[in-house]
Amino acid sequence: MNLTRELTEILKKKGAALAGAGDMSGIPDCGYPSGVAVAVPLPKHVIRDLQSAPTKEYYDLYYELNAKLNEIVLAGEAFLKEKGFQALAQTTDRVQVNGENRSKLPHKTVATRAGLGWIGKNCLLVTPGFGSAVRISSLLTDAPLEYGTPVLKSRCGGCSRCVKECPAQALQGTLWEAGMERERIVDVKKCYKKQVEIMTKATGIETDLCGKCFAMCVYTERYLRSA
Secondary structure, three states, rough: OHHOOOHHHHHHHOOOOOEEEEEEEOOOEEEEEEEEEEEEOOOHHHHHHHHHOOOOOHHHHHHHHHHHHHHHHHHHOOOOOOOOOOOOOOOOOOOOOOOOEEEOOOOOHHHHHHOOOOEOOOOEEEEOEEEEEEEEEEEEEOOOOOOOOOOOOOOOOOOOOOHHHHHOOEOOOOOOEEOOOOOEEEOOOHHHHEEEEEEOHHOOOOOOOOHHHOOOHHHHHHHHOOO
8 A cells, every 4th residue: 555545544443633744854953854644623512602602511621632643643654654654642741842842843734735724813823624723743754754835825815704703813814825934924022921821711720721812813714614
């Protein structure tokens, strides 16, 4: 069986709703020629609740999906190593995030290179099928995989729904292009401060989770209306 197809089948059997490979050449802090991105969607009822306020269910689900994603990318890593290739799953315990909440190689970068979607005006990955209502992860490898077509520009057009709905008013309304600095899209400090405020008020849990910008995304709403 084709290596890419076999890897994709393994990732999807483990629970990935979306999976794709991308050419990572020229991407700083990567060190591998290929990247594999995976995504799992949030349940529709959780998203609908987030349109009003964050919930304890979303808090629990956030960590459950992270654990699921770790399992998915580790399965991909194990498969590729068994085939004789180098591979590194970017699990939550391996990815280091600095004080500005930056990682060396964001999952979003791998996802756009693999063609899973683009970066929206909410500074999150937007997928055609699930909108921004996905949790994502990635793995890196030297395996010769078949690459998806990279997405290098935003497809949000004139829509600014997430910008208008952001409780922190932290979104700039900028149309993303590959390589763009995060600060041109979002004021991270304003965003995180408001997230903690909203989450604490709604659930009593003092952490930086909100979700409104992806819950209100028009592509997310298309997913909510789908069968």
